[in-house]
Amino acid sequence: MKRNQFQSLTIHINRTSIKKIVVFIILGMMALFIFTGMLTSIDSSYGLASSSVHEWATDLSGEHFVHVMGMENPYYKQVLQEDSKELSLSSLMFELTTNINPDDPRSLLGRELPGFALFDGQIVVAGKGTDYTNLPVESAPPMEVMMAEREATQESLARLKELEKEAKETKESTIERKVVHIIHSHNTESFLPELETDVPNEAFHNKINITLVGEKLAQELEKRGIGTEVERRDVQGSLNKRGWQYSKSYDASRKFVKEAMEENTDLEFFFDLHRDTLPHDQTTVKINGVEYARTVFVIGGNHNSHSYNLHLAQELHKLLEKHYPGMSRGVITKAGPTTNGRFNQDLSKKSVLIEMGGVHNTLDETYRSAQAMAEIFSVFYQEQHEKEKGVE
Numbered sequence: 001m002k003r004n005q006f007q008s009l010t011i012h013i014n015r016t017s018i019k020k021i022v023v024f025i026i027l028g029m030m031a032l033f034i035f036t037g038m039l040t041s042i043d044s045s046y047g048l049a050s051s052s053v054h055e056w057a058t059d060l061s062g063e064h065f066v067h068v069m070g071m072e073n074p075y076y077k078q079v080l081q082e083d084s085k086e087l088s089l090s091s092l093m094f095e096l097t098t099n100i101n102p103d104d105p106r107s108l109l110g111r112e113l114p115g116f117a118l119f120d121g122q123i124v125v126a127g128k129g130t131d132y133t134n135l136p137v138e139s140a141p142p143m144e145v146m147m148a149e150r151e152a153t154q155e156s157l158a159r160l161k162e163l164e165k166e167a168k169e170t171k172e173s174t175i176e177r178k179v180v181h182i183i184h185s186h187n188t189e190s191f192l193p194e195l196e197t198d199v200p201n202e203a204f205h206n207k208i209n210i211t212l213v214g215e216k217l218a219q220e221l222e223k224r225g226i227g228t229e230v231e232r233r234d235v236q237g238s239l240n241k242r243g244w245q246y247s248k249s250y251d252a253s254r255k256f257v258k259e260a261m262e263e264n265t266d267l268e269f270f271f272d273l274h275r276d277t278l279p280h281d282q283t284t285v286k287i288n289g290v291e292y293a294r295t296v297f298v299i300g301g302n303h304n305s306h307s308y309n310l311h312l313a314q315e316l317h318k319l320l321e322k323h324y325p326g327m328s329r330g331v332i333t334k335a336g337p338t339t340n341g342r343f344n345q346d347l348s349k350k351s352v353l354i355e356m357g358g359v360h361n362t363l364d365e366t367y368r369s370a371q372a373m374a375e376i377f378s379v380f381y382q383e384q385h386e387k388e389k390g391v392e
Contacts, residue, residue, distance in 0.1 A: 220374030283358030293357025302341025
């Protein structure tokens with residue numbers, strides 16, 4: 001009978017190897033603690049956060065993904081246009097790790113210069129002359145300026161009476177179904193030519209202000225068969241009663257928008273009208289010998305449905321360029337911690353903030369723009385309804 005034979009396995013471990021393993025473990029743990037400490041101690045604006053990932057991810061277009069797939073199979077690149085730019089992985093990784101965009105120096109300067117973040121924003125569609133040096137800027141006026149009673153010119157007061165008269169006439173033949181809602185979160189924003197002052201920071205008035213442009217736009221839309229309502233409550237007054245800062249204007253107007261939506265379920269489109277602070281030559285365009293206040297569409301990117309609002313703004317921009325070349329300054333998005341980034345547009349997928357002219361424009365110039373906006377919106381509205389009927 002055979003005995004089972006067992007073979008023994010002997011492992012020889014060198015003491016030097018054990019020392020190396022222990023040293024590697026200790027150094028690895030030290031490196032891990034140091035790296036974790038660095039991540040938790042540096043300023044949050046420099047760290048890698050979900051918002052940072054969202055920002056660079058939203059910049060990736062379908063074209064970029066085609067380029068990525070083309071790295072493995074060149075066949076995919078055949079569908080790309082000749083002027084298509086390849087995705088730079090090095091630039092993408094650099095931006096991801098540092099939050100600095102090599103193609104946009106503002107991402108570096110904005111961290112170093114106080115107040116520079118006010119100019120933050122992304123140009124989605126650039127109108128004529130629009131670049132990163134002349135983006136719309138929202139700056140809070142001094143409290144004493146907000147509370148002061150400014151004198152309006154006799155001409156602007158006469159226009160106010162004219163507009164009120166037109167409003168009464170329009171009201172008699174108004175359309176019952178209201179589909180457009182107009183509000184002014186900064187309802188005291190006014191225009192220097194209409195006031196007895198030439199200081200831009202003093203262009204605020206309780207009656208002669210951006211709300212007159214909203215009233216004009218509503219009248220022009222009504223004339224074209226589009227039912228429109230205007231929020232006439234004092235947003236800034238509500239803000240002051242609550243003791244809120246100017247930066248919370250959209251929180252104050254949000255309450256009014258939500259109430260309007262609850263009271264009227266027919267509302268589809270929401271426009272928040274403002275005026276810009278840029279010089280007259282940048283906010284004015286001459287078309288067929290007539291001067292118009294230029295517009296710019298602003299979309300907040302700090303909510304999940306902003307792509308729908310962005311699409312609406314792009315469509316309106318295209319129509320303005322077609323019928324009134326040069327009137328639109330383009331479409332921009334604002335997102336991140338330095339801006340409201342919602343502008344109440346998260347309440348509706350058909351909501352847009354529109355800058356109508358600037359502080360140096362006249363009411364006549366903005367009225368012409370309101371008329372042009374009503375004209376192109378009626379075209380857009382009719383086209384949308386025809387598409388919906390076609391689907392049915």
